Amino acid sequence: MKQYLEFSKEVKEAIEAGKPIVALESTIISHGMPYPQNVQTAREVEQIVRDGGAVPATMALIDGKIKIGLSDDELEMFGNADNVAKASRRDIGYLLATKQLGATTVAATMICADLAGIRVFVTGGIGGVHRGAETTMDISADLDELGKTNVAVVCAGAKSILDIGLTLEYLETKGVPVVGYGTDELPAFFTRKSGFPLSISTDSAEDVAGMLKAKWDLGLEGGAVIANPIPEEDELDPAFINGIIENALQEAKENGISGKETTPFLLGKVKDLTEGKSLVANIALVKHNAKVGTEIAVAYNELNS
Amino acid sequence: MKQYLEFSKEVKEAIEAGKPIVALESTIISHGMPYPQNVQTAREVEQIVRDGGAVPATMALIDGKIKIGLSDDELEMFGNADNVAKASRRDIGYLLATKQLGATTVAATMICADLAGIRVFVTGGIGGVHRGAETTMDISADLDELGKTNVAVVCAGAKSILDIGLTLEYLETKGVPVVGYGTDELPAFFTRKSGFPLSISTDSAEDVAGMLKAKWDLGLEGGAVIANPIPEEDELDPAFINGIIENALQEAKENGISGKETTPFLLGKVKDLTEGKSLVANIALVKHNAKVGTEIAVAYNELNS
Amino acid sequence: MKQYLEFSKEVKEAIEAGKPIVALESTIISHGMPYPQNVQTAREVEQIVRDGGAVPATMALIDGKIKIGLSDDELEMFGNADNVAKASRRDIGYLLATKQLGATTVAATMICADLAGIRVFVTGGIGGVHRGAETTMDISADLDELGKTNVAVVCAGAKSILDIGLTLEYLETKGVPVVGYGTDELPAFFTRKSGFPLSISTDSAEDVAGMLKAKWDLGLEGGAVIANPIPEEDELDPAFINGIIENALQEAKENGISGKETTPFLLGKVKDLTEGKSLVANIALVKHNAKVGTEIAVAYNELNS
Ligand SMILES: [Mn+2]
């Protein structure tokens, strides 16, 4: 296994020093945001992690290796290149064997973090059950990954284009804890409220860390969703954004967009129709997640040392 | 892991002596039956296990520990307290970390039993696929637990408020053996027949024990459902009980009851509308399951010693 | 575990010599084809594997043992006997404990291969999501097995009576790689094209072997589907075969056929209605899969030695 992992100097030193580490994904860079905001956000998020007392480890597949921590040049390349494959669990083996560039989704980043022994991962939003999945069975591999891989995912809920209620049901069936961080309902990505109550709610990073430690000490495999609402000053007006999402979904349907292409298409549409306001909100929530995720990584590291 | 487990004196001695042990759940006490019948039934079920030559281990979460075997005072507390959380797989870590009282569901009891090395668990009925789950995706975490945790669950089928056919399909997909104990169709909890045939049927505790041993010796992870029909003299009239369940489901729908609240609401309604007959039947079938489950635990223990 | 496995002399010698081995299933013999074509095909497939430089290991449950490699007499028995149970994951333990004859499905053959350390398995088609499963939840245990057991399944896609699009969605959620072998869309069993694109496409046995090695070296549990289209000269006319499948599905519905009985019923109908052309095509595709699967097994064996 070790021969596939390549650690950046910063991450290697953090491991040796027993410092807290926060995993970050690369799909958000290569497929989730336009250039140059993607690279700029990636750098700022990494700096927020450092400022909070942890070390960032952005994951990617490069030249047959899983990179744990990217250099500045590599961040730039993933923000710019158009030959980067979106890598989920099913793609990792083939992309490594054929030495292709792969940007890791939530599922794949969880896998890479787990392989590197990193237990906290910060992103924008997780994948989930797509609207209409009752008949299309279009359900993100992120959810099954949360059911089996020991990494906590700090996010602003499921991406807003998904069916939030069905996503919660699926996670409940898989036994995945969903923690409302400073809220007792699941946030809805661009907005703070979804109307779906959660059974676990806390604003204590120590309680989250304690939950993770008890879960994993007992061998209860799987991750956790730490759902952290977008800051009040950054949230979009619910009526505005929900109307736009409805329109985007309609347009995807009319154009026969499906599978892997759906998420980038919808996110692109939402960005256009909001005249960029969604991108601003997305960047704000990711940074806020980085702040909270770093606090949790620090607390978890203290509990285990 | 060991630091989270606290064994009662009776269970500890049974483990040391190599005696058979039967796991029991606590949600049936705190959320499944009214006081004082819940506590009285729990005590009688424990005694049936002892009379059959095994030792009962009722599971619960108390003060940051998983209790394997409850004292009489603890049984009383779980039957009376109103601050007991319903603990499924997703809740265990948080309830332990925050030292809350947790009553274990079927899924959580399987986990606790597995951690304690107990392979046979007796309950009333398992959770399953809810009626309407084709669109709501409301599927109990018990089913995924049966797909991965090595504990046999002796029950009278799935709770009658569920969709029995879909529950069987789901278990088939997960590769979970469902054994008709003295029947070739799945029992329907309050009644002996559901009309759904099973591929495995036996009335031999030794055959069940042999099946479990072969399965687990081979490393085929997951549990098994041992479906034991309610005794003939205790079963409810099918037309009577099914009519009442239809009414209760209708009422739940009209009142917008969903998720975690559904099962207690429906079971409460069924109890009211049957004027207590369902409670009497529920107690009878649990006791019968305790008798059969103890025989299986004894047979399994002999095979492995 | 070892006490349940019984290796044929040929397979045992292959293991000791470090030779490549190809697993084969027995349900295709006992339930998938009529006598004597089933036995004749089984023998010819085994010979194709040998001619390609590997050793065949047909799996079956006999007298409380998992047989890894069948004798000629045993092949004949499985082709003829009418007391052979169809063994999927859920059935293995009980059939072994009660010493019944069991013909292994795709799921069960994957399990047997994994227990024997065999990583490549050749069959006709995998099970999948049944048409109408949005409401029936009828989903083959083969798919969940592919999500957790480390065996590559070389096939001509999912059996044609299934819903191919939903099967692909389900495999994506479970993180299972689906490789188009010499095609960039999933083949449709009797025909070369289904219209459903695949994200991985190659005609290199070395690349497939490299993908498997990277996946399993990293501990990414689960199998892979290597989808190999039926040869052009053997494929059926799409309009012809699809019309017949529609008729067979209609007839199954009208006759209330469900569960375990569905696949043999539909395959039987398809055979009748095609006046045997489907059987000829089925035999041709299995042999072609044996040729390709052997190449992959040889390549995988070289990579690991
Ligand atoms: Mn999808």
Ligand SMILES: [Mn+2]
């Ligand atoms: Mn539920």
Ligand SMILES: [Mn+2]
């Ligand atoms: Mn089925």
